[in-house]
Amino acid sequence: MVNLHGLILADRSSRDLRELVMVRTSSSLPFAGRYRLIDFSLSNLQNAGVRDVGVVMQRNFSSLLDHIGSGKEWDMSRKRGGLKLLPPFTGSGEYEGIIDALENVRGYIEDIKQDYVALMRGNLAASIDLGDVMYQHVRSGADVTAVCTPGTPEGEHHRFIVGEDGFAKDILLRRTGPGEGVASLQVYIMSKDTLLGIVDRCDNALNHKFHRDGLGGLLSAGGKIKIYMHNDYFANIMSVDGYYKASMDMLEREKRSQLFPADRPVRTKGRSDVSTYYGDQAVNRNSLVADGCIIEGTLENCVIFRGVHVGAGAVLKNCIIMQDTYVSDGVELNYVISDKDAFISKDVTLSGSPKLPLVLPKGSKI
Amino acid sequence: MNRKCIAMLLAGGQGSRLYALTKDVAKPSVPFGGKYRIIYFPLSNCANSGIDVVGMLTQYKPLQLNSYIGSGQAYDLDSSDGGVFILPPYQSAGEKGSWFSGTANAIYQNIAFIENYDPENVLILSGDHIYKMDYSDMLREHVQNGAACTIAVKQVSMEEATRFGILSCGEDGFINEFEEKPKHPKSDLASMGIYIFNWKKLREYLVADENDPNSSKDFGKNIIPNMLAAGEKMWPYRFDGYWRDVGTIVSLWDANMDMLGNTLMDLFDASWPIRSKSPIRPPHYAGPDSKINHSIVTEGCEVYGEVSNSVLSSSVTVGRGAQVFYSILMPGATVEDGAVVRYSIIGENTKVRAGARVGTDPDGSADWNVATCGPNIEIGAGAVIKAGAMIYDSVAAGEGSDA
Numbered sequence: 130m131v132n133l134h135g136l137i138l139a140d141r142s143s144r145d146l147r148e149l150v151m152v153r154t155s156s157s158l159p160f161a162g163r164y165r166l167i168d169f170s171l172s173n174l175q176n177a178g179v180r181d182v183g184v185v186m187q188r189n190f191s192s193l194l195d196h197i198g199s200g201k202e203w204d205m206s207r208k209r210g211g212l213k214l215l216p217p218f219t220g221s222g223e224y225e226g227i228i229d230a231l232e233n234v235r236g237y238i239e240d241i242k243q244d245y246v247a248l249m250r251g252n253l254a255a256s257i258d259l260g261d262v263m264y265q266h267v268r269s270g271a272d273v274t275a276v277c278t279p280g281t282p283e284g285e286h287h288r289f290i291v292g293e294d295g296f297a298k299d300i301l302l303r304r305t306g307p308g309e310g311v312a313s314l315q316v317y318i319m320s321k322d323t324l325l326g327i328v329d330r331c332d333n334a335l336n337h338k339f340h341r342d343g344l345g346g347l348l349s350a351g352g353k354i355k356i357y358m359h360n361d362y363f364a365n366i367m368s369v370d371g372y373y374k375a376s377m378d379m380l381e382r383e384k385r386s387q388l389f390p391a392d393r394p395v396r397t398k399g400r401s402d403v404s405t406y407y408g409d410q411a412v413n414r415n416s417l418v419a420d421g422c423i424i425e426g427t428l429e430n431c432v433i434f435r436g437v438h439v440g441a442g443a444v445l446k447n448c449i450i451m452q453d454t455y456v457s458d459g460v461e462l463n464y465v466i467s468d469k470d471a472f473i474s475k476d477v478t479l480s481g482s483p484k485l486p487l488v489l490p491k492g493s494k495i
Numbered sequence: 496m497n498r499k500c501i502a503m504l505l506a507g508g509q510g511s512r513l514y515a516l517t518k519d520v521a522k523p524s525v526p527f528g529g530k531y532r533i534i535y536f537p538l539s540n541c542a543n544s545g546i547d548v549v550g551m552l553t554q555y556k557p558l559q560l561n562s563y564i565g566s567g568q569a570y571d572l573d574s575s576d577g578g579v580f581i582l583p584p585y586q587s588a589g590e591k592g593s594w595f596s597g598t599a600n601a602i603y604q605n606i607a608f609i610e611n612y613d614p615e616n617v618l619i620l621s622g623d624h625i626y627k628m629d630y631s632d633m634l635r636e637h638v639q640n641g642a643a644c645t646i647a648v649k650q651v652s653m654e655e656a657t658r659f660g661i662l663s664c665g666e667d668g669f670i671n672e673f674e675e676k677p678k679h680p681k682s683d684l685a686s687m688g689i690y691i692f693n694w695k696k697l698r699e700y701l702v703a704d705e706n707d708p709n710s711s712k713d714f715g716k717n718i719i720p721n722m723l724a725a726g727e728k729m730w731p732y733r734f735d736g737y738w739r740d741v742g743t744i745v746s747l748w749d750a751n752m753d754m755l756g757n758t759l760m761d762l763f764d765a766s767w768p769i770r771s772k773s774p775i776r777p778p779h780y781a782g783p784d785s786k787i788n789h790s791i792v793t794e795g796c797e798v799y800g801e802v803s804n805s806v807l808s809s810s811v812t813v814g815r816g817a818q819v820f821y822s823i824l825m826p827g828a829t830v831e832d833g834a835v836v837r838y839s840i841i842g843e844n845t846k847v848r849a850g851a852r853v854g855t856d857p858d859g860s861a862d863w864n865v866a867t868c869g870p871n872i873e874i875g876a877g878a879v880i881k882a883g884a885m886i887y888d889s890v891a892a893g894e895g896s897d898a
Contacts, residue, residue, distance in 0.1 A: 161777060161778070162777065162778030163775075163777070163778055163794070201568070379777075380780070382780075382797075385777060385780070389776075389777045394774070394775060394776075395775070395777075396775050397775060399569070399775065401530075401569075401768055401769070401770040401771050402530070403528075403529065403530055403762040403763055403769075403791075404528070404529030404530050404791040404792060404793040404806075404807070404808075405779070405791060405792050405793070406755070406757070406790075406791050407787045407788055407789065407790050407791070407792065408788065408789065409788050409789050410788070411787060411788055412786075413781035413785060413787055413798075414781070414782075414783045414784075414785070415781070415782060415783045416780070416781055417777070417778045417779070417780050418778050418779055418780075418781070418792070419778035419779075419794060420530065420778070420793060420794050421763070423763075428781075432778075433778070434778075
């Protein structure tokens with residue numbers, strides 16, 4: 130067995146995801162035609178041989194529960210250990226941050242059988258070889274290994290200044306846009322004891338920040354944080370705009386193949402859909418289409434999820450259409466994100482803009 | 496524990512009339528209709544009909560088949576006291592053990608397995624038909640009529656009747672005659688090779704047949720005629736849905752083409768799902784210059800060229816300027832840039848290299864046929880494969896071309 134335990138934080142959603150997180154947490158946001166964001170974390174753990182995983186959840190988690198189930202899709206339905214869903218205890222209120230969430234599952238962390246823990250956020254889309262991260266971590270003798278990107282994550286993030294030895298010299302908190310050093314993807318491997326030490330260090334309201342007080346405190350106390358570079362594609366989805374951009378990234382072969390490498394498959398809940406059928410007049414230009422769809426109209430630069438119907442004469446451009454949405458004949462959509470189970474009546478025309486895609490909430494009837 | 500009915504699925508067939516397509520796998524493992532393999536149909540029918548014990552008899556090249564079945568979980572057939580069980584031929588104490596010598600012998604050799612479940616009835620299925628059937632409805636008729644055996648039958652044309660086992664019925668509705676592939680059929684009711692037997696009765700006949708040295712140990716040739724001759728009550732269960740035997744290249748190609756319209760068999764019907772176990776791949780992608788019409792396309796495909804009237808299984812690639820017409824591309828097949836595939840079946844993971852041409856449109860001649868390339872081979876760049884060809888091994892670049 131791998132000496133590594135997964136801990137996925139699926140507690141918080143960015144408010145900028147608006148309608149998309151009205152009925153779910155960002156970890157269960159549908160992405161790339163057939164996945165939920167948490168599939169990437171779960172698959173990264175599975176591909177590294179990790180079977181014991183805790184998922185910390187807080188609010189709006191019914192779609193997450195439904196999606197993950199027993200964890201059997203990721204081989205995490207086991208007799209001993211396996212996947213554990215960690216909902217909040219009643220009355221614990223909203224988690225203020227990572228430390229709050231970790232304090233709430235402290236008992237769970239103490240019971241972890243493995244020596245090492247991989248801590249990550251459930252809304253990061255990236256294919257990371259955690260087996261390699263773990264190997265490098267143990268070899269380096271670091272207290273913490275942080276997976277970082279040379280790119281710029283969306284929104285506020287933390288950065289590390291890296292020394293020539295590959296260890297962090299400093300942590301730069303809450304930056305936006307490109308800047309000095311490398312950006313944290315908030316995927317960390319550390320020993321269980323180090324993790325509990327960080328939680329202990331942040332024991333009062335004045336020092337309650339994981340990055341500032343936990344990791345920053347570790348650094349100033351002489352602790353070592355090793356930087357592991359992830360140079361491939363990633364998307365940390367924080368807003369509708371970011372969601373739209375990341376979805377459109379999937380139309381690029383290079384980015385798609387980095388997120389879905391052949392040797393580290395991304396698994397998700399299966400539905401046993403049929404193959405997609407294209408009618409006589411169907412057109413598909415530069416679009417991604419999942420199984421179970423019926424396409425009679427025209428698609429251009431779209432991401433189409435499972436079980437979508439696109440009627441005859443319908444023209445969809447630059448759209449993201451989530452599962453089981455019914456687009457009637459003659460509909461014209463441009464820059465529209467339709468959430469699950471929407472119904473769009475005959476000949477309706479809807480248009481958003483590249484900067485502001487129009488979001489149709491789950492189950493909309495238009 | 497006593498059960499009303501368990502199923503025994505005969506999946507040992509080699510499928511010799513599928514030639515190159517079954518050189519590496521048994522017939523039930525042959526891909527079908529984009530997402531499926533032939534065996535998924537009877538397995539899904541079992542799950543949908545509430546049959547929770549399926550014994551699957553394997554013999555010919557079973558390895559792939561075993562991996563598709565696994566715990567049966569993909570078909571919702573894993574349960575705490577049932578499931579799908581793979582039953583290869585085995586050796587019992589003091590005996591030499593032997594291959595299954597016929598369909599009836601295969602069941603005979605697994606009497607002990609069946610007795611474990613102490614079933615009242617046993618459903619016998621074969622792994623080479625595409626259809627959706629509610630076996631629980633058939634079982635209800637079987638029990639209501641107090642039959643020793645119920646045979647699913649389908650009306651066929653008189654010309655077709657010569658290829659099937661043909662049944663005739665008396666005024667009471669029970670079967671009174673059975674002829675295997677008759678030259679002059681007396682009726683148009685064809686046996687679909689799906690039987691429900693009262694287990695106690697079947698057991699008697701299996702044991703008697705096993706001791707008959709002249710028997711070919713076959714349900715159609717021996718067990719059914721013997722039961723009829725003995726005056727057992729045999730009921731025909733009439734089925735009028737879609738049902739195709741896919742035992743030949745042409746019938747396999749035809750049935751795949753049938754899947755392009757959902758009028759013959761509705762695979763989208765959520766009340767009777769055909770479950771599949773397919774690798775989870777990202778959605779399929781169609782490039783800016785692609786053209787896809789009247790076709791089915793599966794996840795993992797990348798289409799840059801033209802696809803029409805075709806079935807693309809998972810992870811198929813069609814390159815730029817390539818054309819795929821009236822063809823079946825099995826999982827992982829690649830048609831490289833500028834290659835042309837017409838009226839063909841391309842086996843799993845086979846690569847049709849750039850500029851190669853496989854198959855031609857029907858020209859009305861008697862010897863025209865669908866071209867078939869077996870799995871895991873390469874058709875070299877610029878090579879030409881004629882209509883009706885049956886390709887087992889890789890073909891070198893430029894071979895067969897006039898240039």
